[in-house]
Amino acid sequence: MNTRAGSHRAAASSRWAAAAERRLMPASWLRAVFRQWPLLLVLAVIAVGTVIVADNHFRRGTFIIAGGICLAVVLRAVLPSGIAGLLKVRSRAIDLLTLGFLGAGTLIASLIVPPPS
Template sequence: MNDAEQAEVAGSDGNTPDDGAGERKAPVRRAVPYWLSQVPYALVLSTLAAGIVVVAAAYFKRGPAIIAGALLLAATFRLVLPKDWIGLLAVRRRWVDLLTLVTLAVLLIVLAWVAPQLSS
């Protein structure tokens, strides 16, 4: 059995293949393509852009709420996705990123709540 067949067996049943000398090799994990790991980042950026467009249209309550939603989406991605899938959303340690994103989201929600509605 060659290395490719051993990797396929390891991936299919969860066991690590034996190399013949009685030692088990580490399971082979497929790398995520770079462009696919940037999808969560692109989703967060597009939501942020939508919030900025809404603010530019003079909706000062809805815009920050959408931006806060984008920050909460980024925090959710940072919490649940593995390191290979997070892409550019991983800036610092996980807990620092989560604390920063959630704090900014809460502050923007408070801002959206107390801001006067200027458009009619």
């Protein structure tokens, strides 16, 4: 009876080890990252805006950052929850309201900041 339990434990252990190895493979990790394409797209737009702000073009860069946040609103509104990935934090309404306020506030800030003199 003990040998049977030991072999069962070993089989279960090797099954778990094999599953863990599959999860850590680079191909599956890359697939998991690329499934988050909506968030990656938004982050890319925001990164471009940040680089432009760092290049001493505050209004233009902040406007692009606001565009990235507004893109997140549109993607969250249009995409189903399974595809929205990490853009889905709470319910759709809460996500849209939060991102909408953040995008609108950033857009207003980019428009009312006076140009450098």
